[in-house]
Amino acid sequence: MSKWRDRLDEYDDEHRHMLEGGSISQLFLNYSLSFSHPVFVGIVYAIMINLTLLLPIFYDGDANSENTSDILKKWINESLMILLFCASLGAISTMISSLVRWPPIRLERRRRYLYPLPFIGFLITTIAIIFSTSEELKILGYFILITPGPLYIQISYAPRWRMIERIDRDLDPFEGMKKTIYLENKNNELIEQNYDELENAIEELDS
Numbered sequence: 001m002s003k004w005r006d007r008l009d010e011y012d013d014e015h016r017h018m019l020e021g022g023s024i025s026q027l028f029l030n031y032s033l034s035f036s037h038p039v040f041v042g043i044v045y046a047i048m049i050n051l052t053l054l055l056p057i058f059y060d061g062d063a064n065s066e067n068t069s070d071i072l073k074k075w076i077n078e079s080l081m082i083l084l085f086c087a088s089l090g091a092i093s094t095m096i097s098s099l100v101r102w103p104p105i106r107l108e109r110r111r112r113y114l115y116p117l118p119f120i121g122f123l124i125t126t127i128a129i130i131f132s133t134s135e136e137l138k139i140l141g142y143f144i145l146i147t148p149g150p151l152y153i154q155i156s157y158a159p160r161w162r163m164i165e166r167i168d169r170d171l172d173p174f175e176g177m178k179k180t181i182y183l184e185n186k187n188n189e190l191i192e193q194n195y196d197e198l199e200n201a202i203e204e205l206d207s
Contacts, residue, residue: 004033004168018104018181019167021160028157033165038158042090043083045149049118050079056126063130082146089150093158101177104160107152114148121145 008016020026028036028044054075061071107114125141127133163173174180 004164007167014181018106019160019164019173021104021156022107024152025157025160029161029164033161033168036161038090038094038153038161039087040090041153041157042086042088042150045153046079046083046086049082049086049145049149050075052122053078053125053129056129060129060132086146086150090153090158093150093154094162096154097158097162101162102159103177103179103181104157104163105155107156114152117144117148121147 008019011019021029028041030036057075057078058071061074066074121141121144123141125138125145128138128141166173166175
């Protein structure tokens with residue numbers, strides 16, 4: 001078990017919940033902090049995007065009677081650009097989180113908005129590639145396809161990784177932070193607690 005996981009019991013439920021993150025963060029944080037660095041998370045996201053673009057790019061190349069090697073070179077060139085872009089944004093997010101030191105934002109209540117975006121972007125990009133539509137539509141598709149990953153790293157994963165990395169080095173993860181957790185998280189928990197108390201009161205009246 002990672003050293004930082006052993007120290008989670010030192011924090012209250014709110015901060016422990018924030019540091020552990022959601023299912024995606026936990027998936028990456030199962031590995032060492034070196035391999036779960038925001039740069040590598042950006043690379044993983046770029047690889048997934050590149051694999052999804054393989055089929056429409058090959059379909060378009062075959063329709064235009066291009067040979068396989070030319071199609072593959074085109075795909076590799078675009079893949080390297082996307083990979084470099086996502087990795088660079090991961091590095092920038094790490095630097096920004098170290099400078100600004102904001103707490104990570106949990107995305108449970110925002111998944112309904114973020115999760116469909118890559119699929120919408122992929123659909124738009126596929127249509128733009130296959131039907132040779134305007135370049136603006138293709139750029140829009142790429143933007144919607146790529147944005148969710150770097151955005152997640154910027155607002156949620158990189159700040160969490162920075163704090164966990166400090167815990168792993170026996171440093172105070174909250175040093176220099178004006179707030180350690182967003183108020184909305186506390187408000188949501190207070191609302192849930194009030195609901196529980198109300199339900200208990202109703203049950204007592206009914207009994």
